[in-house]
Amino acid sequence: MSKQIITVSREFGSGGRTVGKRVAELLDVPYYDKELVKQVAVETGFDEKFVEQQGEDASPWKNLFSYAFAGMGRHQPMQGLSADDFLWVIQCKVILDLAEKGPCVIVGRCADYILRDREDCLKVFVHANVPFRAERIVRLYGESEQEPEKRLETKDKRRRAYYKHYTGRDWGSYTNYDLALNTSVVGIERAAQFIVDVAKNPFAGTPTDHP
């Protein structure tokens, strides 16, 4: 059975998003990232910006400000759930629905965990060396007051904390992924090509095919 759904988790600046887009292009299947954010925003009534920033990121200020940013006047979350937990529940639902719709690539948002029981899901983690990532974020997102190395550290720390909080797992641990690729060694294009190759033809033999 080919892997119809590909989830891409990634370190900030590693090019995981570009890898995901390229994989979707090569396989000619939808790519969900912003689209997913939009759907979650519609279903929750939260602002898109809030969903984008808070949907995979455990910021220390989150609990304090989340209601203010979320525009909670418009919608009411499920009773007894915080804005964050409500967002998580809806995000899970949207991701499960998207996977049901058909082949696709989903970047980020703990999709590897949410779709962990699907046999047709290829789970990928993309990471890279610090200089590679630092150069990329400055080029793509511009300079900021913080040093790029510090920005990488902060962002990844928040993603790790979010992942741990909602999945109970360690972000980036090999047990969660079928492939973990360092794009600063593999290259973004080759990473995408390899993912496509494995997704199209996952190992179909029995273990006895190998010594």
Place this chain on the structure above:
Amino acid sequence: MSKQIITVSREFGSGGRTVGKRVAELLDVPYYDKELVKQVAVETGFDEKFVEQQGEDASPWKNLFSYAFAGMGRHQPMQGLSADDFLWVIQCKVILDLAEKGPCVIVGRCADYILRDREDCLKVFVHANVPFRAERIVRLYGESEQEPEKRLETKDKRRRAYYKHYTGRDWGSYTNYDLALNTSVVGIERAAQFIVDVAKNPFAGTPTDHP
């Protein structure tokens, strides 16, 4: 610069050793596993069996029995070092020397950590799903009193503990490896081919080659 040295760390039964052998064959370079054990045995005076069993494996009985098994009557470890620590020191030396000699593939024994500062080292982690590994260990190493799933768990737990103790790092964490591949999804032959491709032509462009 091509990656001359390839280290393969692996879950028990994942086929990491077969991957390593195949990579060495495809690249036509030496493959070190038993050979490494022999050299460490010569340099320490320990029995080969002892080096093989204890050189990457933190057994709970190790400290208790290590001297008895090691045949310590023949050689004296460095003053103030336990048999295990002495073995570690020599193992590091042997691995650093082998890497200096020229291109090669080294399986296990924390070589990824020992060679972490070499720019020409490609660090690979090989893992696989439990049914795939369980079938392999029974076929390759025979049945035992313990269930295969339990044997996998025990062996990996010991490797993890050994790695943590001597490197301070988490075994299998993506940060330690350039590639982590699930052979039950990728297949052993494709894993080897991909490693060879990356080793021969690691990403040589600048990050700006990619969006």
